[in-house]
Amino acid sequence: MKKYLNLFDFSQEVNYKTEILSGLTVALALVPEAVAFALIAGLDPLIGLYAAFVMGLVTSIFGGRPGMISGATGAVAVVIAALAISHGPEYIFACVILAGLLQVLAGVLKLGKLMRLVPHPVVFGFVNGLAIIIFMAQLPQFQNASGDWLTGSSLYIMLGLVGLTMLIMWGLPKLTKAFPSGLAGILVVFGLVYFFQIDTKTVGDIAPIQGDFPWPKIPQVPFTLEMLQIIFPYALIMAGVGLIESLLTLNIIDEITETRGRGNKEAVAQGAANILSGFTGGMGGCAMIGQSLINISSGARARLSGIVAAIMLLVFIMFGAGLIEQLPMAALTGIMIMVAIGTFEWASLRTFGKMPKWDLFVLVLVTLITVFLHNLALAVLIGVVIAALVFAYENAKRIRARKHVDADGVKHYEIYGPLFFGSVQVFSEKFDPLNDPEEIIIDFMESRVVDMSAIEALNRITERYAKLGKKVHLRHLSPDCRKRLNKADEIIEVNVIEDPTYKVMADFE
Numbered sequence: 001m002k003k004y005l006n007l008f009d010f011s012q013e014v015n016y017k018t019e020i021l022s023g024l025t026v027a028l029a030l031v032p033e034a035v036a037f038a039l040i041a042g043l044d045p046l047i048g049l050y051a052a053f054v055m056g057l058v059t060s061i062f063g064g065r066p067g068m069i070s071g072a073t074g075a076v077a078v079v080i081a082a083l084a085i086s087h088g089p090e091y092i093f094a095c096v097i098l099a100g101l102l103q104v105l106a107g108v109l110k111l112g113k114l115m116r117l118v119p120h121p122v123v124f125g126f127v128n129g130l131a132i133i134i135f136m137a138q139l140p141q142f143q144n145a146s147g148d149w150l151t152g153s154s155l156y157i158m159l160g161l162v163g164l165t166m167l168i169m170w171g172l173p174k175l176t177k178a179f180p181s182g183l184a185g186i187l188v189v190f191g192l193v194y195f196f197q198i199d200t201k202t203v204g205d206i207a208p209i210q211g212d213f214p215w216p217k218i219p220q221v222p223f224t225l226e227m228l229q230i231i232f233p234y235a236l237i238m239a240g241v242g243l244i245e246s247l248l249t250l251n252i253i254d255e256i257t258e259t260r261g262r263g264n265k266e267a268v269a270q271g272a273a274n275i276l277s278g279f280t281g282g283m284g285g286c287a288m289i290g291q292s293l294i295n296i297s298s299g300a301r302a303r304l305s306g307i308v309a310a311i312m313l314l315v316f317i318m319f320g321a322g323l324i325e326q327l328p329m330a331a332l333t334g335i336m337i338m339v340a341i342g343t344f345e346w347a348s349l350r351t352f353g354k355m356p357k358w359d360l361f362v363l364v365l366v367t368l369i370t371v372f373l374h375n376l377a378l379a380v381l382i383g384v385v386i387a388a389l390v391f392a393y394e395n396a397k398r399i400r401a402r403k404h405v406d407a408d409g410v411k412h413y414e415i416y417g418p419l420f421f422g423s424v425q426v427f428s429e430k431f432d433p434l435n436d437p438e439e440i441i442i443d444f445m446e447s448r449v450v451d452m453s454a455i456e457a458l459n460r461i462t463e464r465y466a467k468l469g470k471k472v473h474l475r476h477l478s479p480d481c482r483k484r485l486n487k488a489d490e491i492i493e494v495n496v497i498e499d500p501t502y503k504v505m506a507d508f509e
Contacts, residue, residue: 023308051282060306064262100274112263129370165334204325396422
């Protein structure tokens with residue numbers, strides 16, 4: 001049964017059965033994740049569950065990527081853990097609100113387009129790191145309350161139920177896609193545990209999830225400059241981590257579904273969700289790549305699945321806690337392990353030895369930082385910086401000059417390659433003012449003056465020739481370049497007929 005759903009300016013074909021069942025599967029998977037992340041941050045489990053409900057609902061309705069799931073995440077939990085320990089949950093709520101405001105501002109300023117600057121090796125490293133984190137987060141399920149690894153029958157039961165869930169998730173789609181394989185795995189394992197009275201860890205063993213409706217309230221913090229100074233650094237990092245993880249997840253879902261999301265709209269929605277989360281006693285969050293992939297792999301493509309997941313999560317909290325607490329953790333663990341396997345970019349392993357060594361270095365470094373520091377923003381930032389420096393270094397070597405002297409005794413320097421901060425030294429070494437004739441022409445037809453470092457290099461070259469009483473002609477410079485040439489004006493002559501019209505980036509203004 002397929003129909004069209006018009007929801008908040010977004011019209012698309014919706015398979016109601018698939019969307020509802022996918023949403024239910026995601027809701028069940030959200031419970032242990034939200035509880036675990038709240039505990040990581042040192043907060044009450046309900047604070048994580050409320051965040052998952054609010055984040056999921058707001059971003060599903062207003063976000064820029066239908067089918068993507070948001071909620072409480074480990075990346076955010078790690079950021080706010082220290083603040084939770086030192087100042088308590090009320091400061092967390094204020095921090096989440098401020099982080100949301102920063103994210104809305106980023107969306108309004110259209111900073112989402114900056115994600116275009118993230119190279120593919122960084123995305124591979126980010127995805128692989130997250131896959132490893134998702135897998136490692138499941139390992140505690142194989143430990144008892146004392147932190148010791150399970151042994152004997154307890155271990156075998158856990159492994160058997162996890163394996164059965166994974167087998168169902170792998171095999172059912174090969175037979176039919178009419179029913180989400182994740183939900184089928186949960187129901188089968190729950191049925192086995194319930195009817196055969198199998199003794200295994202359940203959701204209730206982690207923490208109770210019974211709660212009321214999250215009514216809005218103002219965080220109980222002093223509204224002072226001192227309070228703002230305390231929460232601002234955490235809010236800034238949280239906003240950055242949340243946007244990076246959300247926009248990278250958006251790009252991944254875009255590739256899988258072969259559609260295109262709207263990054264700036266998603267940034268505004270993430271910010272609005274965090275603001276509301278802070279006012280309703282939630283820990284905030286961002287897009288969740290694991291739950292998003294569960295949703296997409298179940299066939300969901302519209303906003304309805306995320307809305308259903310959020311609403312069902314609230315229903316679980318308010319009315320179904322007793323039933324949900326009986327769900328075997330083995331089923332949810334099996335789902336998340338399959339998500340980790342599906343998240344990992346196995347194709348990246350085949351590129352070892354084929355991709356450039358610097359790309360390989362960036363991929364591995366981003367993966368390691370993501371896994372060991374759990375700081376996604378830092379991992380992506382370092383990866384982008386290294387990739388940018390490598391790009392600058394490689395392009396710096398591309399600058400070259402073809403030289404010849406014409407019949408009139410004028411020496412021509414035809415410049416090839418970009419002139420920017422990385423190539424100015426090599427550019428300057430191309431010239432020989434002492435031995436050059438009285439008149440030279442520097443032609444930029446096949447080059448481009450990129451930044452202010454390049455402008456300064458041109459000023460220095462013309463000064464060197466000016467001191468020797470020699471005349472310089474600069475051809476094919478943009479009007480923007482000519483205006484910035486503030487030295488040796490008397491000896492510079494430019495070709496104004498064929499000049500390009502590009503702009504120079506003013507990196508010193």
